[in-house]
Amino acid sequence: MNSADTVWILIATTLVFFMTIPGLTLFYGGMVRARNVVNMFMQCFATACLMVVLWYVAGYSIAYGDGAGYWGGVDKLFLNGVTLETTVGTLPEILFFAFQMSFAIITPVIILGACAERVKFAFVLLFSGLWMLLVYAPVAHWVWGGGFLSDGGIFGELGVRDYAGGLVVHQTAGLAALVLAIVIGPRLNTNTNPHSPGLVMLGAAMLWVGWLGFNGGSSLAADSTAAMAMTVTLIAGASSSLSWLAWEYVKFGKFTLVGMVTGTLSGLASITPAAGFVDPSYALLIGAIAGMMCQEAVYLLRKLGVDDTLDVFAVHGVGGIYGSMMVAPLGIANWTAQLGGIAIIGAYTIGVTLVLIFFCKGVVGIRVSEDHENSGLDKVLHGQRGYELLT
Secondary structure (H helix, E strand, O other), X not given: OOHHHXXXXXXXXXXXXXXXXXXXXXXXXXXXXXXHHHHHHHHHHHHHHHHHXXXXXXXXXXXXXXXXXXXXXXXXXXXXXOOOOXXXXXXXXXXXXHHHHHHHHHHHHHHHHHHOXXXXXXXXXXXXXXXXXXXXXXXXXXXXXXXXXXXXXXXXXXXXXXXXXXXXXXXXXXXXXHHHHHHHOOOOOOXXXXXXXXXXXXXXXXXXXXXXXXXXXXXXXXXXXXXXXXXXXXXXXXXXHXXXXXXXXXXHOOOOHHHHHHHHHXXXXXXXXXXXXXXXXXXXXXXXXXXXXXXXHHHHHHHOOOOOOOOHHHHXXXXXXXXXXXXXXXXXXXXXXXXXXXXXXXXXXHHHHXXXXXXXXXXXXXXXXXXXXXXXXXXXXXXXXXXXXXX
16 A cells, blocks of 8 residues: 555545535536526435445445456445455555545436436436446446456457546436436426526536546546646646637627536546546647537537536537547547447447336336426425525
C-alpha cells in the first residue's frame, strides 16, 4: 500500500460522491418545475442510497470479481474476501471498492433526468437497481475489470480506452436515457423552463468540483497522470462553457446561465474518457467542439419530438461517445477497438434497457396519471411541497 495514493483516493471518493449528492441532485432539482422539485430530490437521493447497498451486495462482485471475460462472478458478494489487508494496486481494496461505488451511484442517477416529471417513484427505484446490476456492472467489468473489451481481449493487445467513464458511465447512461424518453413518451406540457436557474448553477458548480476527483482519481494514484487529468478537466469544462455561450448567442442572440452550465457538463463528459491521455491543448479543442455539438444535439432531439427532459443523452451520451473517439487520432487507442467498444456497449445497453423498462412496467407501471402529472408530483407522491407560499 502507498500512503499518498490512499490519501488521494480517499479525497477523490469523497469528491465523486459529492457530485451526486448534492451536485447532480441540485442541478436536476433546479431544472424541473417547482411542483416537482421534491420528487426530483427524492429520486436522486433514494437512488443513491439504493446503489450503495446493491454495490455492496452484488455490484462490486459482478464488476471486479475474478470471473470470466463477460462478468466478474459471485466470489465477492457482500465483499466476501475483502479485508483490511487485501489490495488493488497500491490501494486497500476496501478503498478501491468505495471509489468504484461512487461511479456506480452517479451513473443511474444521471439517467433520471430523461424521465423527470412523469414517472412513478417505484418505477425509478426498481429500474435503477436492476439497471445498475445488469448494465453498468457488467460493462464496467468488460472495460475496467479485465473483461473481454480490455487489453488482451477481443481487440488484441490494445483494448478499449476509457480513462474515467466516457463509455462505461456516460454512453450507457445517455443511451438508457434516450430509450427511456422514447418509450415513456413526452410530458403533457413540454413548454416549461427550469424553475430555479440558481440551483442549476450551484449544482453544476459542485459537479465540476467533484469531477476533479472523478477524472483525477481514475489514475488510482497520486501522480502526474492525476494532475494532468485534473488540469484538462478544468480546461475542457471552461472551453465548452464558452463555446456553448458563443454558439447560443449566434443562434438566439442571448447568453443564458442554464446554457452556460449545460455546456460545462458537455465538456466534462467529453474529456472524461480521454482525461488521462491528452494534453491541455487537445482538451481545449475537445471542449470547444463539445459545447457546440452537444447544443445541436439538444435541439435536434426536440425537433424530433423526443422529450429527454433534462438533456441527458445530448450531454452525456453524445459527449461520452465523442470523447471516446477523440483518443483514436492520437494513437492512444485504435479505431477498431474504440468503435467496436462503442457498438458493443451501445447495443447491449439499448437491448437490456428495453427489457428492463417493460419488465418494470409490468411490475409497478411507469407513468403517473394525467391528473397527477398536471398537479405536480411533490404533493401527490410525497405529501410535501418544495416551496410553501405564505400569505
